[in-house]
Amino acid sequence: MTAVQWQTLLATLRGDAVRPLPVGFIIDSPWLPHWCGRSIRDYFTSDEVWLAANIKAVREFPDVMFLPGFWSEYGMCTEPSAFGVRCTFPPDEFPHVHTALRSADDIAALPVPDPRADGLLPFVLNRLKLARPAIEEAGHAVRFAVARGPLNVACHLMGTTEFLTLMMEEPVRAEALLDKVTTFLRDWIDVQREAFATIDGILLLDDIIGFLGEAQFRQFALPRFSTLFARDVAVRFLHNDAPCRVSAPYLAGMGVNLFNMGFDIPLSELRTLAGPGVTLMGNLPPRDVLARCSPPEVTSSARAMAGALAPAARVIFSCGGGMPPDVTGENIRAFAEGVRGAAG
Numbered sequence: 225m226t227a228v229q230w231q232t233l234l235a236t237l238r239g240d241a242v243r244p245l246p247v248g249f250i251i252d253s254p255w256l257p258h259w260c261g262r263s264i265r266d267y268f269t270s271d272e273v274w275l276a277a278n279i280k281a282v283r284e285f286p287d288v289m290f291l292p293g294f295w296s297e298y299g300m301c302t303e304p305s306a307f308g309v310r311c312t313f314p315p316d317e318f319p320h321v322h323t324a325l326r327s328a329d330d331i332a333a334l335p336v337p338d339p340r341a342d343g344l345l346p347f348v349l350n351r352l353k354l355a356r357p358a359i360e361e362a363g364h365a366v367r368f369a370v371a372r373g374p375l376n377v378a379c380h381l382m383g384t385t386e387f388l389t390l391m392m393e394e395p396v397r398a399e400a401l402l403d404k405v406t407t408f409l410r411d412w413i414d415v416q417r418e419a420f421a422t423i424d425g426i427l428l429l430d431d432i433i434g435f436l437g438e439a440q441f442r443q444f445a446l447p448r449f450s451t452l453f454a455r456d457v458a459v460r461f462l463h464n465d466a467p468c469r470v471s472a473p474y475l476a477g478m479g480v481n482l483f484n485m486g487f488d489i490p491l492s493e494l495r496t497l498a499g500p501g502v503t504l505m506g507n508l509p510p511r512d513v514l515a516r517c518s519p520p521e522v523t524s525s526a527r528a529m530a531g532a533l534a535p536a537a538r539v540i541f542s543c544g545g546g547m548p549p550d551v552t553g554e555n556i557r558a559f560a561e562g563v564r565g566a567a568g
Contacts, residue, residue: 486544
């Protein structure tokens with residue numbers, strides 16, 4: 225993000241009247257490689273391809289905020305790789321993670337990884353360090369420490385069905401695994417912050433919290449997210465594009481001040497659930513509208529979404545979740561045109 229974009233983000237979080245209405249998207253490997261004409265494997269294995277794709281995006285859409293911005297990652301493999309899981313990288317498909325824990329009996333012996341040396345994390349960090357001169361020459365800076373959330377990582381280590389079942393049947397063991405993952409994620413966030421003085425935000429991504437009931441959320445998720453967001457940073461950003469009616473009322477209490485959600489709940493209802501102090505980032509349907517509709521249809525949908533909020537304070541207009549594959553540049557421009565047209 226540029227300094228101007230960062231100040232616009234902070235003004236939005238404060239509740240200032242920002243004009244034109246802010247537009248932003250989470251962008252990463254599901255969208256960037258094919259949009260810039262490269263394979264997913266090229267994007268992951270070539271620092272030059274990764275940097276060129278991100279530079280191309282910020283130059284083509286200078287009035288759009290891309291969060292976290294210059295995201296160095298290897299898809300869902302990033303954090304689980306530090307625990308020694310096997311990761312599969314097809315030539316031009318999304319990578320996937322194989323479980324590391326054969327049963328709950330393995331949890332006690334699972335070591336807490338060192339994010340400075342384990343798995344793909346040193347490569348994630350070094351890519352950013354090598355690219356920092358070019359990023360700053362383009363007028364941007366590394367603003368966020370980024371990590372998948374504790375429940376997300378735990379499910380990759382054990383299997384989603386297996387871990388959700390463990391929470392119900394053996395909650396003590398489930399909490400033991402979550403505590404190890406949370407300790408690791410706390411260290412990983414701190415390592416990123418130590419490496420880049422420009423970081424003043426945290427982004428955590430965890431869709432698994434959307435599958436919990438309220439009692440489960442309070443027991444397993446709330447204390448660990450509160451720990452991870454308990455940092456002296458300006459932006460505490462949570463992504464969860466699974467159902468969020470249970471978790472939304474707790475966002476402010478666990479320190480979140482920016483929330484990217486799915487598209488199943490209107491922003492007006494989310495405002496009531498989350499309260500007035502949380503900035504919302506969303507939430508046009510990403511695949512069926514932003515990716516599949518024509519530019520005029522995207523403009524119309526974006527205008528209707530933005531126009532339905534009055535006043536549109538503490539909102540960054542986006543899609544519901546991260547940028548999906550196959551969104552064209554024309555549709556991104558059409559979205560921004562629709563949002564800014566809604567402001568009159």
